[in-house]
Amino acid sequence: MARVLPKSFAAAVAAGIAxxxxxxxxxxxxxxxxxxxxxxxxxxxxxxxxxVEANSDHTVQLFPYGTLGESADTMEQAQTGILQFVDQSPGFTGSLIPEAQVFFVPYLLPQDTEKLGEFFRTSKAINEMFPELYAEQGLELLTMFPEGEVCMTTQEPVTGPPDLDQVKFRVMTNPLLVESYKAFGATPTPLPWGEVYGALQTGIIQGQENPMFFIESTKMYEVTEVITCAGHNNFTTAVMANKDFYDGLSEEDQTVIQNAIDVAFDHIIDYQKGLHEESIEKIKEAKPSMQVNTLSEEERQPFVEAGASVEETFLEMTGDGGKKILDQLKADLEAVQ
Structure with a gap:
């Protein structure tokens, strides 16, 4: 004769199985x-x-810079599936996805944080065109977001392109960024980030560029004397997933990821408000002799003119595909301006 279990016991067993x-x-x-x-x-x-952890049973393990090697190493690990997610600037994926170098066309992006946030949130080029290009490399593009105005740190003041003449300037391993600094008059020198501080300290290079928060946190001011903000760019980064991993997830897990991406995007745009100015204050407090110069519109004009050739170089590098991306980006930017 079958034994009938109490309802409470049966419910507990079901809950345990679930x-x-x-x-x-x-x-x-x-x-x-x-x-x-x-x-x-x-x-x-x-x-x-x-x-992700609040809305699923999954755990996300984070690996900051250096724990798994240089940028090239983490990209390879993401493509092979060792990593499920990677955040990497188009500065390092430019050789992999040439069209992503569009973010290094000087004076293309505005510096206003709110306008930038709206642009990245709504851009057709970013949200519809770029995912196809990343997919070809085995990557699911989840989002792109800005990290702040890029400024130059050098040993001597920079008021125009002639001041960068013969200056060995560190750039990411990105062909278009190399062309940008050639146009600005410098001698671009691609270097992995881990070698930059020592190279500045020993005089192998004399300059580098990064957002202000990064200049402050990595103490680049210790080995340079002048910071110059010429308004030429805003650092962009991209969060990606291994495509096979992402495509193999349940619809529920994909929704968890997309929702987490959106919440984190809003959070990081809000987090950056005032960060540039706060970082300058910290730098000046740590090194009162540090010069921080923001070029006027008139002073920027020679850089704007020099940078115009870089757009042409981008189009030569990327052909029709690059032109479509650039045209759409300009339309997207106009819509938020």
Missing amino acids: LSASVANAETWRYAFEEALDEVQGVYAQKFKEE
Whole structure:
């Protein structure tokens, strides 16, 4: 004769089975980025992790810069599936996805944080055109976001392109960024980030560029004397997933990821308000002799004129595909201006 279990007991067993299935399906997802935990990419990654773990049984393991090698290493790990997520600037993916170099066309992007946020949130080029290009490289483009105005740090003041003549200037391994600094009159020198501080300290190079928060947090002011903001660019980064991994997820897990991406995006745009100015204050406090110069519109004009040739170089490098991307980006920017 079959024994009838009490309803409460049966419910407990069912709940236990459901919990076991849930635990069995829980995974640890690995996410690498190019900065420290307390820098912009790290702040974004932590918010993404918080959202995923609050809304699923999965765990996100974060790997800040240097823990898994240089940028080229983490990209390879993302493409092969060792990493599920990677945050990397188009500065390092430019050779992989040439069209992504469009973000290094000088004076293309505005400096206003709110306008930038709206542009990245609504851009057809970013949200519809770029994902196809990333997919060809085995990557699911989840989002792109700005990290702040890029400024130059040098040993001598820079008021125009002639002041960069013969200056060995560190750039990311990005063909278009190399062309930009050639146009500005410098001698571009591609170097992995881990070698930059020492190279500035020993005089192998005399300059580099980065957002102000990064100049402050990495103490670039210790080995340079002048910061110059010429308004020529805003640092852009991209969060990607391994495409096979992403495509193999349930619809529920994909929704968890997309929601976490959106929440983290809003968080990082808000986080950056006033960050540029706060970083300048910290730099001046740490090194009162540091010169921080923001070029006027008139002073920027020679850089604007010199940078015009870089757009032509971009089009030569990327052909019709690059032209479509650039045209759409300009239309997207006009819509938010």
